[in-house]
Amino acid sequence: MTRRKFIHKLIKAGSHSYCVLGIAYCVYGIASLFSRNTHHARRTTKFVRALRLKKYPGSLRPLRDIHKQSKWSG
Amino acid sequence: MCLIEPGQSGECRVRINIDGVLRTVVYGFPCSLNIDPIEKKPLFHFLPGTGVLSIATVGCNLHCLNCQNWEISQANPEDSQAVFCPPERLVSLCRESRCLSLAYTYTDPIIYYEYTYDTAKLARQANIRNVLVTAGYINKEPWEKLLKYVDAANIDLKGITDDFYVRICSATLKPVQDALLVAKASGILVEVTNLIIPTLNDKPEQIRELSRWVKANLGGETPLHFSGFTPKYKMQHLPPTPLKTLEIAREIAISEGLDYVYIGNVRSKEGENTYCPGCKSLLIERKGYFILQNRLKDGHCPDCGREIYGVWK
Numbered sequence: 001m002t003r004r005k006f007i008h009k010l011i012k013a014g015s016h017s018y019c020v021l022g023i024a025y026c027v028y029g030i031a032s033l034f035s036r037n038t039h040h041a042r043r044t045t046k047f048v049r050a051l052r053l054k055k056y057p058g059s060l061r062p063l064r065d066i067h068k069q070s071k072w073s074g
Numbered sequence: 075m076c077l078i079e080p081g082q083s084g085e086c087r088v089r090i091n092i093d094g095v096l097r098t099v100v101y102g103f104p105c106s107l108n109i110d111p112i113e114k115k116p117l118f119h120f121l122p123g124t125g126v127l128s129i130a131t132v133g134c135n136l137h138c139l140n141c142q143n144w145e146i147s148q149a150n151p152e153d154s155q156a157v158f159c160p161p162e163r164l165v166s167l168c169r170e171s172r173c174l175s176l177a178y179t180y181t182d183p184i185i186y187y188e189y190t191y192d193t194a195k196l197a198r199q200a201n202i203r204n205v206l207v208t209a210g211y212i213n214k215e216p217w218e219k220l221l222k223y224v225d226a227a228n229i230d231l232k233g234i235t236d237d238f239y240v241r242i243c244s245a246t247l248k249p250v251q252d253a254l255l256v257a258k259a260s261g262i263l264v265e266v267t268n269l270i271i272p273t274l275n276d277k278p279e280q281i282r283e284l285s286r287w288v289k290a291n292l293g294g295e296t297p298l299h300f301s302g303f304t305p306k307y308k309m310q311h312l313p314p315t316p317l318k319t320l321e322i323a324r325e326i327a328i329s330e331g332l333d334y335v336y337i338g339n340v341r342s343k344e345g346e347n348t349y350c351p352g353c354k355s356l357l358i359e360r361k362g363y364f365i366l367q368n369r370l371k372d373g374h375c376p377d378c379g380r381e382i383y384g385v386w387k
Binding site for chain 2: 050052056057059062063066072073
């Protein structure tokens with residue numbers, strides 16, 4: 001039986017057992033999708049050096065007196 | 075770890091995906107550039123009494139509710155002001171102002187990684203030391219690559235539970251502990267900072283567990299700074315850390331075998347000074363960020379001769 005026919009039968013029959021099987025199928029599908037994504041993330045983890053953008057997206061100002069202690073922590 | 079869709083930025087706001095290519099928008103554009111005392115980082119065991127050229131760009135990969143620098147760490151680059159200062163210019167500024175070191179700080183050098191890396195490499199060639207002030211939330215490979223050009227680091231250990239990191243910082247604990255271990259193993263000077271926030275991480279048992287972790291994993295010679303919290307950003311409803319809490323934390327850490335424990339952001343006579351862990355004599359007396367006297371002799375206690383952990387020249 002194809003997946004399409006199975007789901008069609010599920011809707012038509014409204015049978016309890018088909019519902020249980022349908023739910024189990026959905027859970028299996030979601031679980032395998034998650035494990036594929038997780039595996040995909042693990043598989044593709046590698047260090048990528050970012051390229052620089054030449055233009056700053058905000059505004060630029062001239063360099064002020066650097067001998068003044070910063071107000072920021074650290 | 076962020077997965078960045080095309081046209082989107084990462085959690086840090088400053089790394090974006092343009093047509094499948096990762097780009098940094100802050101390379102060469104610091105929002106802050108100042109000469110600070112090295113003690114402000116805080117680093118108490120690295121070239122004491124010297125000035126350090128300190129930079130930061132906007133952005134951060136953490137979103138700590140108590141962030142003391144939130145106006146720049148949580149800023150969008152398109153809404154912020156910066157100066158144009160490529161790595162070569164930073165190094166020449168450092169030389170012109172006779173600073174012995176360059177610090178990548180205020181927000182987090184991890185998010186302006188490429189700028190930090192390239193500048194640090196040039197600075198090393200010019201005999202300028204490199205200092206990182208970071209939350210340490212970074213993967214192993216880029217961390218190890220960067221550490222090759224680093225001389226000292228102050229790394230935050232914000233809490234000792236995953237729950238704290240998840241709830242307060244939108245992060246997790248293990249990558250930070252791993253980064254601390256890698257930093258220490260690399261041979262650079264490491265100092266640790268813990269910001270004590272009333273009601274969140276100020277319980278004596280939490281302080282004890284954190285101190286034990288530092289002692290067991292980084293060594294008792296690793297300086298530990300307990301900093302006082304000031305109500306800021308999304309934690310303005312909490313009170314500042316009482317001096318008493320910081321003093322108790324210091325006593326606990328010393329009782330757990332840590333040799334050098336300091337109190338920061340709050341004036342504390344004993345908590346600001348360096349004492350010999352052997353004979354307890356005063357080695358370095360400080361008032362705020364200023365050195366009042368430094369009695370060390372070639373990095374050793376002048377009274378008992380014990381070697382004192384640090385980079386002293």
